Amino acid sequence: MKRVMLIAVLLIWPMVASADAFSDAAGRYRVLPSSRIHFSVAQMGGAAVAGEFKRFKGSFQLDGRDVSRSKVDFTLEPASVSAVDPRVEEFIRSEPVFNAAKYPVVTFRSTSVKRTGDNTASIDGRLTAKGVTRPTRFSVAFGGRSGGTLKFHVTGKMSRALFGMDVGAPVYSNVVVLDMMLVGARQ
Template sequence: MLRLVILLCLLAATPFSLHAESLGALEGRYKVAPSSVIHFSVAQMGGQAIEGRFKSFSGQFVLGGEDASRSSVQFSLSPGSVEAVDPRVEEFIKSEAVFDVATYPKVSFRSTAVKRTGDDTAVITGRLTAKGLTRDTKFSIRYEGKSGGGLKFHVTGKMSRALFNMDVGTPVYSNMVVLDMELIGKRD
């Protein structure tokens, strides 16, 4: 599930033709604002999905102007900051069976490539580290304009829980974690 949070970092680093402004004008370093939202869900067979969000995270990204290959993202989150409707779900997500926050208090992501896919979209690939394991990860990003004094991005991705030894409860609970993030980047 932490893999989902790392995906947020990826979308913050996307260089697009940003509507009315040129990419050159937006080139620079940005920090991920605390007002950003990192949401996740895991489908459940015959029941309601497990959903939640992570409240503690930090990140930064560089927009490389017209040259997307010069863009980059770094992001980390605390899986111990998970918030769900049911406190029992929160405790389970923090447990050894899932994130094991006592041993691995941080999930991190570092981009390895940014590829523009459209006027306001990109794909970010990188290395996600959770529960002591590092795996290649990919996120889709869409620039949504300015918001709250910063740049707003919608980031999505899917991650396999099994790749990070977090697949407890499958097949009742899906192996796939769906990440849906709204990231706000403020100039650093």
């Protein structure tokens, strides 16, 4: 779930086919509220627990000459979780999971960006959730651009146990799968 923030980091990576197009995309962007941050946790013998986070903000600086110098900052509010069942939402906000009352934000700060293909990249960074900071990696695929906006499909996995959120294991998987569609607008 906290990796969702890392997904914002992936937004900084516009994988453009030509060097000229990549240079044209350089600049500072903010993550738009129309972006989507989805998570799922597999459950033994049942359907996965899934939902979205509705409140987040972020920005990224895309360096058109040297992508490795690009930066991503992202913040997510775990209290904004939305799931099919209100009991699941309350549980995710509770002390054994995010403890949203004590830790109202989850943050991600990039430490490196590496181009992995014409339209893909990996973003490494520091994810902080529930007072714990861990290195985290996301994969990013450029989804296109229109005017002053860029779209990225960001995916990643995180271990709940590393952040002290492993309540319910082994019935619920320790692995949280993040799938995000992030849209950034030029500032």
